[in-house]
Amino acid sequence: MSAEQPVAVVREGRGPDVVLVHGGASPRTTWAGLESLRGRWRLASMYRRGYAPSPPPVGAGQDFEVDAADLATVLGEDRPHVVAHSYGTLGTLIAAGRRPESVRSLTIIEPPLYFVAADDPQVLRLRELGDAMLTRGLAADEAGLREFLAVAGAPVPEGQPIPAGTVAAVRRAHGGRLPGEARPALEVIREYGVPVLIASGGHTPAVERICDALAKVLDAERVVAPGAGHFVAAAPGFAEQLERFLASA
Template sequence: MTLRGTSDPMGTPSSAPLFVQRSGTGPSVVLVHGGLPPNITWSSQQELETRWTLIVPSRRGYPPSPPASLQDFLADADDLVELIAQEPGGVHLVGFSYGGLGACIAAERMPERVRSLTLIEVPLWVAAEDDEVVMELAGLADRFAASADDAQAESEFFALAGVDRDMLAGEDDGVRHAMGLWRELRSPREAQPRFEVITEAGTPTLVFSGDHNPALERLCDALAARLDAQRACLPGAGHAVQHAPGFNAMLETFLTTAERSRGEARSD
């Protein structure tokens, strides 16, 4: 299933236009995908378009957006800032996995334009840099990215991400292309968002996890604490929490409450 709707190019300060898919009606929600293409990442969110305007960029390097030599959360943040600036009234920002790194940085760059922030198992290692269990997981991600010859790291990383090589063998060229970018990326260890800017702005924030890995649970707990965020744990879909039963209902409740709070703030 793919997101229906019109598409439009969105210019960025640094290079060619980014491809953005739009559908639905209502307040704007930007959905930022992780390592897999957006049509796979957000396939379960199609139903939200009856009440929300879904804005789904293809991150740089993911067709039909311009090519890139690596995944780069700083480039993602630049693209998202440009996109958010063009949306009247701002947006709700939802980031999954690696895509959440750029989303978090964009939120702290433009807190006045972000109505709410939702982060789904985002590898913001800095939030728990003193936790040995979390740092072991960060080390696994580093080993996977460093070498395609480390079979053990690949096996453990794919298990963490819920990836089955046999399953992916039959997927389309978009998935195979995406897999080629999994080892070409700016390390999440370099991500240093200013959490205090988001909290001081009073941005409603929600952190999701999937209850499939203890280290990720600890990371998400730490991230929620740093952001003074609501915390949700939804098992059933592993790392791809957005496909878990009940995700859309929980997200909509959060978004609706954030919308109501924004309206009350304007009336004060």
């Protein structure tokens, strides 16, 4: 399917390739803050299925296995750096685990990779909230849905209705494959020696614990960039930290 209907990739800038894989938000929202890199790097934004101009999802909703297959076709033989955010990190890690030689480096931003900290109560709570949104959509418990949206970078003020744009995002995510099912071959990535940066925004303890645990598993560099919540790319100073990592890799 992915070979017959390839995903769209929009390239901007000049220099070594950096493939950007967004999560539940659009590439424009996810990667705001990285514009300064275009002068020295070619940023290649991959539009996951369901995000125009890419084709619709395969099956009922978003699927990290489909993302992994799509990313494999984007990587080709050029061995680019890859930067991935949120749900987009799952397919990225799966693809890298299958072909670690295909990536020059990995930057993983706030991944919903719950199993690396499975016994942590706050991680369990975050998983429950995320699973409820994916399985029930707007029919999920309203308080829980709003709690999850706040973590996911779309907080709704108390007493206010959920904005139309956020409603559309929940509907698009509804029916997606649950992140808890993802089991990327992390040991392969570590043993191959792929340079990895794990980044978070310092806004939610559960996310920090996932990122800390994943950094240990992958023997990765760890960065916390507060100031923009879940959308870490927009945090003050993050673009400079990312560029230093890319140059070192």
